[in-house]
Amino acid sequence: MNKDTLVIVNNIFIEVFQDKTILLDKTTTSNDIDKWDSLNNMHLVVAIEKYFKVRITLKDIKSWKNVGDLCNWISNKVE
Amino acid sequence: MSVICEIISPKSDLDDEVEVKNLYFSNNDKVNENDELLEIETSKTAIAIESTSDGFVEFKVKVGEYIKVGSVVALIHDTPFDDKGDSSEEIKIDEGNKVISAAAESYINENNIDISNIDKKFITLKDLLQENSIEKPLTSISNEKTQASSLETVLKPISKSKKAEIKALSNVNSSGLVSTLAINVDAIKMKDNSAMFANTNNSYLPIIVNEVSKLLVNYPELNSYFNVDGVNQYLDINVGVALDIDDGLKIYNIRNCNNLSLDEIKDSISEGVYSYLRKTLTIENITESTFTITDLSQYGVSHFIPLINNMQSAILGVSAIDIALNRFTLTLSIDHRVTEGKVAAKFLTELSERINNHSS
Numbered sequence: 001m002n003k004d005t006l007v008i009v010n011n012i013f014i015e016v017f018q019d020k021t022i023l024l025d026k027t028t029t030s031n032d033i034d035k036w037d038s039l040n041n042m043h044l045v046v047a048i049e050k051y052f053k054v055r056i057t058l059k060d061i062k063s064w065k066n067v068g069d070l071c072n073w074i075s076n077k078v079e
Numbered sequence: 080m081s082v083i084c085e086i087i088s089p090k091s092d093l094d095d096e097v098e099v100k101n102l103y104f105s106n107n108d109k110v111n112e113n114d115e116l117l118e119i120e121t122s123k124t125a126i127a128i129e130s131t132s133d134g135f136v137e138f139k140v141k142v143g144e145y146i147k148v149g150s151v152v153a154l155i156h157d158t159p160f161d162d163k164g165d166s167s168e169e170i171k172i173d174e175g176n177k178v179i180s181a182a183a184e185s186y187i188n189e190n191n192i193d194i195s196n197i198d199k200k201f202i203t204l205k206d207l208l209q210e211n212s213i214e215k216p217l218t219s220i221s222n223e224k225t226q227a228s229s230l231e232t233v234l235k236p237i238s239k240s241k242k243a244e245i246k247a248l249s250n251v252n253s254s255g256l257v258s259t260l261a262i263n264v265d266a267i268k269m270k271d272n273s274a275m276f277a278n279t280n281n282s283y284l285p286i287i288v289n290e291v292s293k294l295l296v297n298y299p300e301l302n303s304y305f306n307v308d309g310v311n312q313y314l315d316i317n318v319g320v321a322l323d324i325d326d327g328l329k330i331y332n333i334r335n336c337n338n339l340s341l342d343e344i345k346d347s348i349s350e351g352v353y354s355y356l357r358k359t360l361t362i363e364n365i366t367e368s369t370f371t372i373t374d375l376s377q378y379g380v381s382h383f384i385p386l387i388n389n390m391q392s393a394i395l396g397v398s399a400i401d402i403a404l405n406r407f408t409l410t411l412s413i414d415h416r417v418t419e420g421k422v423a424a425k426f427l428t429e430l431s432e433r434i435n436n437h438s439s
Contacts, residue, residue, distance in 0.1 A: 038282040039324070039377055042349065046356040058346055 005071045005078075012047050016040060026068025052078055084132045086153040088119060088146055089362045096145045096243065097121050099152070102138055107159050110136045116153055119146075121243065126362050128152060135159050143208050145186070183207055244328065251305070251387040256415040259384045262427040264434055266405045283407070283434070284320070284374050285345040287397060290433040292318050292336035292344075295370060298426050300418040301393040302369050310392075310417050319368025319388070320348060322355045329355060330388065332368040372397065382408040392417035 010024045017035050030036040036044075045056050048070075054077045064070045088097060101118040104110055115127040116136060130136065134155035140146050177194065178201040179187070186207055187194060199206060237245075251257065267283075295302045295316045303312040316337040319330035331351035333344060354360045373385045374397040385396040396410040409430065413423045 037377070038284075038349075039352070042352045042356055045353065049357075058349055061349075 005074050006067070008051065009048070009067065009071055009074070012044065012051060016043050016047055024067045026066060026071065028067040029065070048074070054078065081157055083134045083155045083157050085151045086116060086128060086130065086155065088128070088148050088150050088152050089126065090148045090366065095246070096147055097126075098243075099140045099142055099144045099146060100125060102140075102142055104136050104138075106137055107135055110134060110155065119152075130155060177202055247389040248386045250389045251391070251414050254305075254414070254416060257387060257412055258415060258420060258423075259410055259412045260420060260423050260427060261382055261408050261410045262431050263404075263406045263408055264431045266400045266407060267435055267437055282374075283376070284372070284397065285341060285348055286434055286437050287374075287395070287409075287430075288318050288320065288333065288336060288348065288372060289339075289341045289344050290430055291370065291372060291395060292316050292333075292339075294426060294430055294433065296337055298418075298422065300422060301413070301426060303392045303417050304390040305392065305414055305416040311390075313369040315369060317367055317369045319371040320351060321371055321373035322352060324352075324355060326355065326358060329360060329365050330368050330371055331355065331360065331364055332366065334367070370394070376400065376407065382410055384410060385412050387412050387414055393423070 006024060006026070010022065013022045013024060013033075014020055017033065017040060019035065022033065030041070045061065048054070049056055052074055054074065060073060064073065097119045099117060100120045103115055103117060110116065110130045111133050112130055114130045116130050117138070117140070118125055118127050120126075130153075132155045134157055137154040137156060137160055138152070139154065140152045146152065177197075177199070179194070183202050183206070186192070192207065194202060194207075197206065295318075299312045300310070302316055303310050305311075315335055317332050317334045318336040319332050322329050322331050331348075331354075333339070333347045333351075336344065339347065351360075351364065354364060368388070368391075370391060371385075371388050371394045373394060375383060376397050376399040379399045381401060382398045383396050385394040387394045392414040394412050396412070398408040398410070400407045409427060411423050411427055413420070
């Protein structure tokens with residue numbers, strides 16, 4: 001996993017959740033962040049798409065088990 | 080020279096009329112199949128209308144004009160045509176010696192507008208639409224004068240899309256025969272599939288959509304609408320999910336919902352919300368729903384009275400979970416011209432039981 005990607009994704013989470021205390025690691029899941037509901041879930045996806053200029057499908061989303069999976073997917077797409 | 084095809088304004092659930100926002104070509108321009116010709120705005124969204132053929136375009140509408148849904152907005156000719164100008168700008172001279180375009184005259188008559196205070200000799204539809212102060216019918220102006228005139232107000236014009244929404248929602252709700260019933264539903268423990276981006280996993284909405292669509296098979300009167308000749312029952316069950324996040328109210332339609340699995344409904348709702356946020360919803364996505372569910376649980380409300388959409392007889396509202404009481408409220412507004420309270424009560428009770436069967 002690219003460390004820079006994790007830092008950027010962390011900033012996107014802070015922006016979407018409006019919570020500066022969020023500190024992601026590769027094992028973080030939706031169970032670890034209170035406000036991570038279905039709607040914010042979708043805001044996150046769209047924000048990630050916009051920043052990295054990638055298109056995310058439901059199939060992609062379903063394949064991720066944690067933030068590490070997400071960052072690996074992004075790294076593979078943008079490299 | 081002959082007309083290859085007509086371009087029609089698509090039909091909309093909520094609107095009888097839509098506004099022309101942009102024309103992307105001029106008359107006699109060469110266009111190709113699938114070129115976006117013009118943009119219209121419904122009460123829910125802006126929609127680009129594409130050409131269905133190669134040829135030369137002749138527009139039958141103008142920017143700012145309100146047009147009936149299902150009307151012809153453009154013709155595609157096989158060769159360049161003789162452009163003699165648009166008949167909608169045919170002129171008429173009124174008693175005050177003002178020159179009025181035909182489109183403006185039609186708008187004036189429909190909206191009962193007083194043009195005496197417009198300081199122009201030639202009045203077009205665009206002039207009327209820009210003059211917010213004269214958009215109000217004379218009757219509402221005179222009513223205002225009888226009210227507390229010492230209070231200062233600031234007039235904030237209502238957007239065109241909001242006006243269309245008001246008009247459409249008024250169709251059923253202004254009948255005065257709408258009532259709303261509520262039921263408390265025990266909050267259930269959601270099944271966790273442990274996916275990081277568990278789509279709609281924390282939401283009751285997919286379960287509610289799933290159970291409502293299956294129940295509607297047994298309650299056809301709630302999947303119908305009233306008209307002067309009787310009640311039209313829909314044969315399809317298309318559940319619309321109201322989305323109002325940051326781009327206005329839109330009803331995302333899950334077609335033939337009763338034939339979908341819970342997982343398919345979850346995916347469909349997710350796709351709808353993604354499309355909403357990406358602003359890529361199509362006219363097919365947001366039209367022809369037969370029953371609507373509006374979920375305000377994200378906003379913490381304990382209960383609310385939802386307004387029934389045009390050409391429907393019922394709408395279900397989903398409120399937030401009361402943490403202390405471990406329950407949430409469902410409210411069902413019904414059109415009494417189509418159904419009755421006893422039926423709605425039975426529907427809600429069965430729905431509550433079905434939702435609780437999903438508890439893990």
